Every structure is written in structure tokens, then in C-alpha cells.
Amino acid sequence: MQALVGKGNKKPPGKLSLRLYSNLARYAGEKIRPFPVPVGPSETVHGLIQRFRIPMSEISMIFVNNSLTCKLDTPVRPGDEVEIFGLVGGG
Amino acid sequence: MPFGYAGKILHINLTTSDITIEEPDEMFYRRYFGGRAFLAYYLLREMKPHEDPLGPGNVLVFASSAIGGAPSHGLCRFSVGAKSPLTGGFGESEAGGFWGPELKFAGFDAMVIKGKSENPVYLWIHDGDVEIRDASSIWGMPTGEAQDVLMREIGDRKIRTVLIGPAAENLVPYSIIANDLSHMSGRNGMGTVMGSKNLKAIVCRGTHKIKTKDQKLVGSVAKRVARDRKDNPLSYGLHLLGTPAAVLHFNHAGALPSKNFREGTFEGAENISGERMMETLLERREGCYACSIQCRARVGVEDNRFTVEPRYGRPEYETLVGLGSNCGIDDLNAVVKGNELCNKLGLDTISMGGSIAFLMDCHEQGLLPEDWVNGLDLRFGNAELMLQLIEDTAYGRGLGKKLAKGVRDMARELGPEAEKLAVQVKGQEVPLHDARGKAAVGFGYAVVEKGADHLVSGFDILYEKSDHPGFVSVAPLGLLEPLDVLDMGPKKIRLFVYMSCLWGFYNCASICNFAFVPRSITTTAELVDLVKGITGWETSLWELMKVGERSINMARAFNVREGFTRKDDTLPDRFFQPLEGEGAMKGYHIDRKTFEEALGLYYGIMNWDPEKACPTYAKLVELDIDWIWDHIK
Numbered sequence: 001m002q003a004l005v006g007k008g009n010k011k012p013p014g015k016l017s018l019r020l021y022s023n024l025a026r027y028a029g030e031k032i033r034p035f036p037v038p039v040g041p042s043e044t045v046h047g048l049i050q051r052f053r054i055p056m057s058e059i060s061m062i063f064v065n066n067s068l069t070c071k072l073d074t075p076v077r078p079g080d081e082v083e084i085f086g087l088v089g090g091g
Numbered sequence: 092m093p094f095g096y097a098g099k100i101l102h103i104n105l106t107t108s109d110i111t112i113e114e115p116d117e118m119f120y121r122r123y124f125g126g127r128a129f130l131a132y133y134l135l136r137e138m139k140p141h142e143d144p145l146g147p148g149n150v151l152v153f154a155s156s157a158i159g160g161a162p163s164h165g166l167c168r169f170s171v172g173a174k175s176p177l178t179g180g181f182g183e184s185e186a187g188g189f190w191g192p193e194l195k196f197a198g199f200d201a202m203v204i205k206g207k208s209e210n211p212v213y214l215w216i217h218d219g220d221v222e223i224r225d226a227s228s229i230w231g232m233p234t235g236e237a238q239d240v241l242m243r244e245i246g247d248r249k250i251r252t253v254l255i256g257p258a259a260e261n262l263v264p265y266s267i268i269a270n271d272l273s274h275m276s277g278r279n280g281m282g283t284v285m286g287s288k289n290l291k292a293i294v295c296r297g298t299h300k301i302k303t304k305d306q307k308l309v310g311s312v313a314k315r316v317a318r319d320r321k322d323n324p325l326s327y328g329l330h331l332l333g334t335p336a337a338v339l340h341f342n343h344a345g346a347l348p349s350k351n352f353r354e355g356t357f358e359g360a361e362n363i364s365g366e367r368m369m370e371t372l373l374e375r376r377e378g379c380y381a382c383s384i385q386c387r388a389r390v391g392v393e394d395n396r397f398t399v400e401p402r403y404g405r406p407e408y409e410t411l412v413g414l415g416s417n418c419g420i421d422d423l424n425a426v427v428k429g430n431e432l433c434n435k436l437g438l439d440t441i442s443m444g445g446s447i448a449f450l451m452d453c454h455e456q457g458l459l460p461e462d463w464v465n466g467l468d469l470r471f472g473n474a475e476l477m478l479q480l481i482e483d484t485a486y487g488r489g490l491g492k493k494l495a496k497g498v499r500d501m502a503r504e505l506g507p508e509a510e511k512l513a514v515q516v517k518g519q520e521v522p523l524h525d526a527r528g529k530a531a532v533g534f535g536y537a538v539v540e541k542g543a544d545h546l547v548s549g550f551d552i553l554y555e556k557s558d559h560p561g562f563v564s565v566a567p568l569g570l571l572e573p574l575d576v577l578d579m580g581p582k583k584i585r586l587f588v589y590m591s592c593l594w595g596f597y598n599c600a601s602i603c604n605f606a607f608v609p610r611s612i613t614t615t616a617e618l619v620d621l622v623k624g625i626t627g628w629e630t631s632l633w634e635l636m637k638v639g640e641r642s643i644n645m646a647r648a649f650n651v652r653e654g655f656t657r658k659d660d661t662l663p664d665r666f667f668q669p670l671e672g673e674g675a676m677k678g679y680h681i682d683r684k685t686f687e688e689a690l691g692l693y694y695g696i697m698n699w700d701p702e703k704a705c706p707t708y709a710k711l712v713e714l715d716i717d718w719i720w721d722h723i724k
């Protein structure tokens with residue numbers, strides 16, 4: 001029943017908020033603030049990383065809704081806040 | 092003229108006004124290279140043991156290097172050394188910018204200053220000529236005003252200056268040397284030593300070009316870096332946000348120093364972040380001499396409370412956290428103002444911020460006597476008070492008189508409970524990296540000869556993942572296994588030793604670690620090519636790392652001669668206590684036994700006497716510096 005409702009629904013997909021830190025900003029036009037990203041029903045952290053063509057070697061930490069996740073298959077949904085951290089060395 | 096270096100070292104005695112020029116042979120340059128090893132060489136040879144750091148017997152050395160100022164990126168730095176008024180040991184501070192290269196264009200690789208002038212003076216060094224000039228008209232002036240006067244007096248806007256502010260004249264032990272107003276020789280109180288010698292400034296201008304043996308080779312490295320700097324994630328990240336990018340990163344990781352290192356996260360971190368600063372205050376990005384990476388910037392503030400002049404530079408990560416979260420302050424404009432005040436008045440933002448945070452912590456713990464507090468609201472978070480205390484410290488007013496002693500001496504006065512809150516090593520306030528979140532950095536705080544310093548071996552996060560570009564870049568050193576950031580075990584100590592030898596070379600060779608591996612883009616193979624191309628020497632990474640190791644042993648020997656022992660290689664109590672607050676690292680602390688074992692192992696790997704923490708005769712022979720044995724046996 002639910003699936004049928006979904007099928008007939010022409011509403012655009014919902015959006016999550018993505019923030020790419022430090023060196024990763026270049027994969028989204030140097031945006032250093034969070035920005036909205038449309039997501040489908042079965043999106044994962046890994047899907048987002050692929051969509052923005054971010055090399056795994058440039059990622060240090062991933063947070064979904066403020067909690068650190070190490071699993072790339074963590075699902076993400078509209079309304080989520082996803083934060084991906086790049087590489088910093090301090091100074 | 093040789094390739095790479097000028098071949099001349101300037102010696103100036105401010106008591107007698109004698110000026111002499113030494114012309115060391117090639118062996119001297121190849122063995123010691125420059126920077127830290129030059130400092131240690133002259134401090135060991137030309138200073139008597141146990142001199143008063145503020146007396147005429149202290150020796151003040153400025154050193155570029157055999158390759159400093161050559162036409163390539165990241166070769167702009169110079170080192171300043173003396174016996175430190177803050178630690179009583181080997182004092183050393185480095186800065187980038189343009190002054191180091193200009194000293195070489197003016198004809199000198201280094202300068203050794205002794206004695207004390209009767210009246211305020213400055214030095215004017217131009218194309219091989221040296222004059223000692225009267226500085227009474229600029230004595231007492233903030234750095235910017237003094238620089239304006241010097242530019243007018245000399246009639247050349249292209250001069251490069253190193254200058255002290257009122258804090259150094261008033262002998263605050265953590266006073267800086269400002270270099271063209273926005274690059275600071277911040278640590279160890281080198282400005283204070285200038286102040287004690289009545290030396291207000293050193294102005295350089297030169298037209299000599301540095302000759303390179305193989306310009307094609309040098310140019311090919313510089314070109315490769317200029318081409319790829321935006322593709323390399325590390326050098327690109329530095330360009331985009333600079334060191335302030337680390338504020339939010341460390342906050343999320345739970346290791347952002349907050350409230351005198353009590354906690355590892357800060358609720359106001361976003362407000363003092365690099366992102367916020369670049370969005371709201373950026374004037375323009377800029378870089379140092381010949382460097383394509385351009386990781387520095389100017390920021391300006393116009394606030395109804397105050398304005399900030401952009402020429403004093405953008406605060407780096409250290410300052411944002413030192414005057415910000417570590418004092419519980421999330422008012423960005425006030426932190427930027429604090430940075431400007433420190434650079435104007437001549438104070439080290441790390442030590443200044445650390446001293447204020449310490450007093451705020453003591454106050455909240457009820458450890459400050461009423462005659463210290465005097466009605467001030469010393470709670471964490473008071474931005475207005477922070478700004479007032481910076482000025483009071485520089486001018487020795489009110490509570491500023493206490494702050495001007497630094498954390499170690501204030502804590503001694505306040506007693507054992509306060510000493511537990513004193514986040515310092517060998518008398519130097521700790522940089523804004525929690526030792527509990529970075530094991531090698533923390534270990535470095537304990538053993539480094541100049542007291543707590545963070546630019547020693549690279550951060551643990553560079554070496555924790557096998558595909559991290561930082562980790563990949565150090566494979567030529569034989570560092571082949573990634574290691575956990577919190578690991579202080581034997582493998583981490585081996586890594587620490589190797590990396591501090593490489594970094595030690597950087598500190599001898601005017602090299603900026605934001606341009607070279609593991610923190611940035613230039614590889615070890617390119618490093619060797621640059622040295623070969625500039626000097627013409629047939630060299631190797633092995634020889635260069637030995638220079639770094641030599642410099643560590645020489646600095647260590649200086650401290651041994653001054654009476655330092657194993658008990659000085661220690662960490663503040665705070666890092667052995669659990670992190671408070673709510674962050675990801677909550678509850679974590681360094682284990683004392685692990686730390687002691689690491690220390691013993693370090694001395695073993697270094698071939699040092701484990702009790703005296705001192706190089707052995709065999710080690711000195713191996714490094715070709717056995718003349719030092721007479722100074723320490």
C-alpha cells in the first residue's frame with residue numbers, strides 16, 4: 001500500500017543538508033556552508049560520497065545527525081544533517 | 092660567491108658597537124645548514140653557561156640557511172635563538188614571510204648579536220653595509236607605528252623589518268618579534284631578549300640575488316607545486332581556509348582545547364571557526380616569499396566596539412583557540428581584536444591566551460586570592476576582560492603584572508592546587524592541541540628542548556590511515572605502518588624520532604612545513620632535488636635527516652649544560668586527568684606508565700643517557716659534533 005502511494009506521488013524528492021569541510025569544499029564548488037541535497041528513498045552515505053566524486057582517501061570523519069559513523073552503508077533521509085570532514089593537519 | 096648561501100655571518104656587539112664579518116667554510120654550511128643548528132652552534136660556543144637571559148651575556152642569533160630565500164616556494168623561514176627568558180633553556184622561534192630572504196639578499200646568512208646597547212637602537216642592514224642607528228624616537232611605540240616611522244626615515248617602502256613592541260621593552264617573558272607586522276617569531280620570548288638588549292628593530296634591504304647551481308631543477312620543482320597545489324588536498328585545504336580549518340574538525344573529534352584544556356568541545360566553536368572568519372572578515376589571501384600556496388590572509392573588523400587593522404594579519408588556529416575556546420570565548424571579532432593587540436603590543440598569543448585561561452580556571456576553582464581578582468569578572472567567556480588583560484600585561488598594569496610572569500611562575504605563587512591546572516612544559520605555555528587527542532604531539536611537548544611546541548613531528552592524524560596522503564608521503568623514511576592517533580607505544584616513538592629528524596631539518600633549512608610533506612605537497616624526493624639544485628651538493632635524504640638529528644642533539648646539549656635533566660621532560664598534570672565535558676573524547680587521559688616507558692624508549696633510540704637525558708659521547712661522534720662533549724660531560 002505504502003509503495004503504491006509512493007509511486008503515484010509526483011512530489012520532488014526531499015532534501016538533506018550536506019556540509020563538506022576543509023579540502024572537500026572543492027567537490028561542491030567551494031561551498032563551506034551546509035547546502036541542500038535531494039535524496040531518494042534508499043540513499044546511503046556512500047551514495048552521497050560517490051555522487052560528489054569525493055575520493056575516500058580525502059575523508060577523515062563522517063557525521064550523520066551529529067553522530068560519528070564509520071559505516072558507509074548508513075542510510076540517509078530527507079531532513080538529515082550529513083557532515084563529511086576532509087584532511088587537516090593543524091598548525 | 093657559493094651557490095645558495097651568501098657565505099657571510101654578521102657579528103654585532105651592542106655594548107662596544109663592534110661589527111665583524113665571519114666567512115665560514117663550505118663544511119660549516121653543509122654540516123649545520125642553518126636555522127636551529129646555527130642557533131645552537133653559536134649559543135654553545137659564544138655564551139657562557141648560566142647567563143642571565145635578560146643580561147648582556149645572552150647571545151641572540153638570527154639565522155636563515157644554506158637554501159633560504161632561493162627562488163622556490165616554502166623556503167622563506169628564519170629562526171631566532173637565545174637563552175629563553177621563559178624557560179631558561181634553549182630558546183628558538185621560527186617565522187615565515189619575507190625578512191629571512193631579505194637578510195640574504197642584503198648579504199648575510201645569519202647574524203649573532205651580543206652585549207647590550209646603552210640606548211635604544213635599531214640595525215639597518217643593506218647590501219652588505221651595517222649601521223647601528225638611534226631608535227629613541229620609536230622606543231615605546233607599538234609595532235605598526237614603529238614600522239611606519241622606519242619606512243619614512245629610511246625612505247624605502249620595500250624594507251623588511253623585524254620589530255618588538257612595548258611588551259618586549261617591558262620584559263614580559265613571552266614577547267614576540269613581529270616580522271613585517273603579520274608574521275610572528277612568537278615562542279620562547281625572543282622579543283624579550285631583543286628588548287633586554289635595547290634593540291628595537293632590524294631592518295633589511297638587499298639586491299643580491301641568490302645563485303643556484305641548477306636553476307632548471309629548482310624551477311621544475313617549484314613549477315610542479317604551483318601546478319598541482321590545488322589538486323593536493325592538503326595544500327588546497329591550507330589555501331582555502333588556512334590553519335583555522337582545524338577548529339571545527341577538532342571540535343567534532345572531541346579534542347578542541349576548551350576552558351584551559353578542561354574540555355574537548357566548545358559550544359561556541361562555530362562562531363570562532365575558520366569558516367565563519369573567512370565568510371565575514373576576509374580581506375584577501377596572501378602568501379610568503381615566492382610561495383604559490385598562499386595560505387595566509389588578512390582580515391578586518393569594524394565593530395561598534397573597535398576596529399581591527401588588516402595589516403596585522405589573520406589569526407591562525409592557535410590564536411582562535413588560545414584567545415577563544417580555551418578562554419571560553421566565542422566572540423570572533425573580539426578574538427581577532429585580541430590577535431591584533433598581541434601583534435601590536437608584541438605578545439605571543441599562545442602564551443598570553445594560556446595565561447588568561449589559567450587564571451580564569453583558577454578563579455572558577457576558587458584558587459585566586461582577593462588581591463589578584465580585585466573585583467574583575469574572571470569567569471570563562473569574558474571577551475572584554477580578555478582584551479583588557481592583554482593591554483594590562485604589555486604595560487604591566489593591575490592583574491597584568493601577574494599575567495606577565497607566565498603560567499609556571501603564577502602557579503608557583505598560588506600553590507600546589509593551582510600547579511595542577513598549569514598547562515605548561517619547561518615554563519612554556521602549551522600550544523592549542525590536546526596531548527590526550529594526539530599522542531605524538533603530546534609526547535613532543537614533553538621532550539622538545541624549547542618547551543611545549545607543536546611543530547615537531549607532524550600530527551598523529553597524518554599517520555593514522557594507510558591511504559592518507561600524509562602517511563603515504565613518509566614511506567621513503569621507512570614509516571610503513573599506519574598508527575592510531577592515541578597510540579604512544581614503541582612504534583609511535585620510532586615514528587616520532589624519524590619525523591622529528593625530518594622536521595628538525597626543516598627547522599635548519601628555512602623550510603615551511605605547510606609547503607612540504609607530510610603536511611603539504613612537496614615530496615621528500617623534491618626536497619632532495621631542491622637542496623641539490625640550489626647548492627650543487629650531491630646529497631641524500633639521509634644526509635639531510637642527519638642535519639635534523641644533529642640540531643636536536645645540539646639543542647639538547649645546550650639544555651644539559653644549563654642543568655636540565657630527565658625530570659624536565661614531562662607533561663602537565665592535566666593531560667593525565669580525564670577530559671571533562673561532553674565530547675567524543677570524554678574521560679580519556681594519558682596513562683603515566685605508558686608515558687614513562689615511552690620516554691625511556693625515546694632516550695634509548697636517541698642513544699642518550701637515560702638518567703641525564705643527555706647525548707652520549709658516541710652519539711656526538713656519530714653526528715660529527717664531538718666538540719660538544721667538553722660542554723656537557
Ligand code: SF4
Pocket residue numbers: 164165166167187188377378379380382383384385386387603604605606
Ligand atoms: S605554505 Fe603558506 S606559510 Fe608556508 S611559505 Fe607558503 S604561504 Fe607561507
